[in-house]
Amino acid sequence: MPNPKLIIGTRGSALALTQTNTIADALRRVHLGLEVEIRTINTRGDATQAANVPLASFGEKGIFAKELETALLDGEIDLAVHSMKDLAHTMPPGLVLAAVPKREDPRDALIGSTLDSLRQGALVGTGSVRRRALFSSRRPDLRFLEIRGNIDTRLKKLEDGGYDAICLAAAGLKRLGLADRVTEYLDPEWFVPDPGQGALALQTRESDVQVRGLLSAVNDMASFVTTRAERGFLRAVGGSCQTPVGAHARHIDGGLMLRAMLVGDDGLMRRAEAGGAPGMAEELGARVAKMLR
Numbered sequence: 001m002p003n004p005k006l007i008i009g010t011r012g013s014a015l016a017l018t019q020t021n022t023i024a025d026a027l028r029r030v031h032l033g034l035e036v037e038i039r040t041i042n043t044r045g046d047a048t049q050a051a052n053v054p055l056a057s058f059g060e061k062g063i064f065a066k067e068l069e070t071a072l073l074d075g076e077i078d079l080a081v082h083s084m085k086d087l088a089h090t091m092p093p094g095l096v097l098a099a100v101p102k103r104e105d106p107r108d109a110l111i112g113s114t115l116d117s118l119r120q121g122a123l124v125g126t127g128s129v130r131r132r133a134l135f136s137s138r139r140p141d142l143r144f145l146e147i148r149g150n151i152d153t154r155l156k157k158l159e160d161g162g163y164d165a166i167c168l169a170a171a172g173l174k175r176l177g178l179a180d181r182v183t184e185y186l187d188p189e190w191f192v193p194d195p196g197q198g199a200l201a202l203q204t205r206e207s208d209v210q211v212r213g214l215l216s217a218v219n220d221m222a223s224f225v226t227t228r229a230e231r232g233f234l235r236a237v238g239g240s241c242q243t244p245v246g247a248h249a250r251h252i253d254g255g256l257m258l259r260a261m262l263v264g265d266d267g268l269m270r271r272a273e274a275g276g277a278p279g280m281a282e283e284l285g286a287r288v289a290k291m292l293r
């Protein structure tokens with residue numbers, strides 16, 4: 001039998017392509033002779049980005065993922081590489097999260113100014129309801145403006161003077177070699193990141209035992225477990241794009257700690273933290289969700 005070719009689907013942004021190339025290289029390295037092809041697929045998220053439609057107005061996650069998931073189910077691609085936080089909290093039937101490679105920095109970053117040196121009433125570029133709520137909890141004077149586009153587009157908009165600062169995931173900047181643009185890393189204990197932020201999700205067909213086997217070689221168990229707890233929380237609260245939710249898990253002394261925040265219907269921000277066994281990550285997420293509802 002000839003060597004099978006693995007077709008990887010990805011979005012076409014610089015960040016998505018960088019991430020996908022890293023995964024393709026890792027797979028070629030661990031599976032010598034594996035033939036890999038990268039196929040770029042445009043998503044609805046990309047299309048609305050070009051039109052500068054506010055992302056939060058969609059009220060759904062998965063707008064950057066759906067077309068890749070369809071391509072998987074249609075057999076057009078064998079593996080989809082996503083930013084984990086772009087995935088809806090529940091997988092479509094027939095698809096699985098096969099592996100989570102070693103996670104990048106999960107923190108949020110402020111670019112252009114530190115939080116404390118922002119002037120009274122400063123304008124911060126972010127469309128994220130989570131980021132807006134967290135900033136406001138410490139600096140109620142701040143004002144916010146939607147900012148969309150790829151990372152370099154957003155940095156350009158900051159340079160052009162449209163904002164006093166912008167907030168981005170540290171992971172994207174680091175992966176693109178732009179870490180020097182970060183003015184302040186926001187402490188995840190306080191500024192709780194998006195569930196799964198900084199992690200990649202390798203998604204495939206549930207029935208594709210061969211591809212699942214190939215992917216297990218690039219799985220990082222610690223990253224798999226922390227993101228499982230965070231997404232378990234997300235699933236349990238049923239978060240949409242309009243509900244500000246954050247979750248950040250880490251391993252401490254062989255155990256798993258999960259910190260989470262959410263803004264309730266009453267507009268109040270609640271925070272909770274609990275620990276559990278790494279083998280019960282999903283349940284830990286559900287438990288922390290219960291504490292917040």
Ligand SMILES: NCc1[nH]cc(CCC(=O)O)c1CC(=O)O
Binds near residue numbers: 169
């Ligand atoms: N919302 C879009 C998105 N999806 C993943 C990342 C960054 C990389 C990551 O978190 O893995 C970003 C940009 C951002 O929030 O700054």
